[in-house]
Amino acid sequence: MKIIIAGAYAIGTYLAQLLSRNNNDIILMDDSSDRLEQLGADLDLMTLCASCTSITSLRDAGVEKSDLFIAVTPDESRNMTSCTLAKALGAKKTVAKIDNFEYTQPELEQFFRTLGVTSLIYPEMLAAKDINNGLKMSWVRQRWDVHGGALVMLGIKLRETSEILNEPLKNISGPNDPYHVVAIKRGDETIIPNGNDELKLYDLAYFMTTRQYIPYIRKIVGKEHYVDVKNVMVMGGGRTAVRAVKTMPEYMDVKIIEIDDKRCEHLNELLNEKQAMVINGDGRDIALLTEEGIKNTQAFVALTGNAETNILACLTAKRLGVRKTVAMVENMDYVSMAESLDIGTIINKKAIAASHIYQMMLDANVQNVRFLMNANADVAEFIPSEGAKVTTKPVKDLGLPYGVTLGGLVRNGEGVLISGNTRIEAGDSVMVFCHNVNMKKIENLFN
Template sequence: MKIIIAGAYTIGTYLAKLLSRDNQDIILMDESQEKLDKLGSDFDLMTMNASCTSIKVLKEAGIASADLFIAVTPDENKNMMGCMLAKALGAKKTVAKVDNYEYVAPGSADIFEDLGISSVIYPELLAATDINNGLKMSWVRQRWDVHDGALVMLGIKLRETCTILDKPLKDISGPEDPYHVVAIKRDGDTIIPGGNDVLKRYDMAYFMTTRQYIPFIRKIVGKEHYVDVKHVMVMGGGRTAVRAVKTMPEYMDVKIIEADERRCDRLNELLDDRALIIHGDGRDVALLQEEGIRNTQAFVALTGNAETNILACLTAKRMGVRKTVAMVENVDYVNMAESLDIGTIINKKAISAGHIYQMMLDANVHNVRFLMNANADVAEFIPQEGSRITLKAVKDMRLPYGMTIGGLVRNGEGYLVSGNTRINAGDSVMVFCHNVNMKAIEKIFNK
């Protein structure tokens, strides 16, 4: 597959790294040679020092044979123009990063399709969705709903209160149990577990279950004492904060602490009475105490500085806040933040890359997420009639090492998958994989 990425910035470089795992034919173009020099020698891709809005350059890059053109520069106008030119010159699919919420509002997709832009992504909205999913369940680090909750994936940090530690999974998660442990992150390593693996204290465990059994999962992992989030304090009033607050449940009471006085005025206009805007420094302990940090259930740090966000969350933790969320855009800091037990880590480029990644896969692959903390992929596959996955029970399939099936949705109902499960064509199947080429998995689901 030939993929051209315009913009060697955060999303573009991260996406190039992600796609290079699958040995794709990748060209990364940018107008800064310095940015390209940092990448070209480390990854299997070609670089071009050029503008994505040049017809001559696009032709030289072989745009006529490109399967996917992705424009993720900081300039949304350049991204859209590049996509329009790429589509007109023969690219099969195009993706543009935008900074305007209006462009992703319902009903906009057809307009952009007519212009030659197959899809638009607004990273701040994607991040806001993840933030709110985490706030709705204070005891969960990461939540992902499939088919409106028919299946639910929960990423949970295990503590000494967990009742299923140090027991083989085959003894605690059998075919009749209402959950599967589909991935474990431990001491920097990712495990796609088998029946003899055990859960240990401080593991980050990923559970697949159905909605009705979420309370059961909460009980066995020892998180029943976590209070629900009603009072939220947000540090940083950027676009991500605006989108998160606008989409938070109405029962949540929100305060935003913003250092820039002008931005405070703008936030009051944008959010009306949805949040109380406070002019100040979110790292100021006295200010936090004055604004009731000790009565706050969640602290969300969304400034543009990863170090500031991490330190602020650590401070909030020490002051008794149980749920903290930090936006960490520097990938190098993600593992450090995780080791410091910050809480939920939000990385817009990883979230955006996962959405774009889906476009390079076949039509029968739907939701795709890259679990950055676990260095694993989770994707929703729909098997074709006669595909290999439908011919035998799961236990007889000899699935690739590093791959497991967590569950499936059939006729709107969620089911967990055991060794005896027979998968049917048309099922929505949730696949978890670590160090497995996604294209190799596609072959199992295609005829």
């Protein structure tokens, strides 16, 4: 698959690394040779120092034969313009990163398609959705709902209170049990488990279940004592914070602490009193946090542009008794450190945006793709075609590649967990987890 990425910034370089794992033909364009030279020599891609809004340069990159053109420069107008040109020159699909929330309105989708922009990516909105998913369940590190909750994936840190530790999974998660453990992150190791694997203390375990059994999962992992989030304190009032607060449930009481007084004035214009109280101050000031009720706060969300500040602020909030913390960590080098410090939910906008774009490179009927950053694994929702190989045999006889597991499926709107005897049917939505496996191998099973 031929993919052109315009913009060797955070999202573009991360996406290039992600896509290069699958042996795609990738060209990364940027008009700065310095940014291109900073890329690792081990990446399997070509670079082109040129402007993405130059027709000549786009032709030099071979845009007329490209399957996907992705514009992720910091300039929204430049992204839109380059996508329009790329589509006109023959690109099959185009994706533009935007900064304007108004452009995401569903009624504008067809309008942008007529301009040549197949899809829009607004990272702040995607990050806000992940933040709120983490806040709705204080005992969960990560939650992903499939088909409105017909299936639910929960990433949970296991503590001493868990009753399912040190037992082979075949004894605690059989065909008749209402959950499957589909991935385990243990230290720096990622495990796609089989029946003989065991859950250990401090594992980050990914469970696949259905909505009605979420309370059961909460019980067996020993998280019933975690209080639900009602009071939320947000440090940093940038675009991600605004989008998160605007989409938080109404029952949550939110305070935003922002150090810039002019930004505070703007936040008061963007948000009404019911959505949030805006406080001008430094979110690292313990006296201020105490005065504003940190002791009665169930969740602390650090969304400044500085990863170190966010990590330290979350550690401080934990020391002051806040159980649920969320940190925006844009520096990938700090992600594993934040995880080792037990920060909680980690938000990385470029990883979220890259996952959203990732699905467009797949030929099979794929509804959703996520890259589980903490576990270094992919999870995708595949829909098999009529006569696809995956529909011809029970799952146990399919000979799935090592590092792949099928977590569950949705059939006629109902979530079903997959066992070895399950027969997948054409039209099912199947959740596939894989680690260190070329996604194209999985595609061949579903086409």
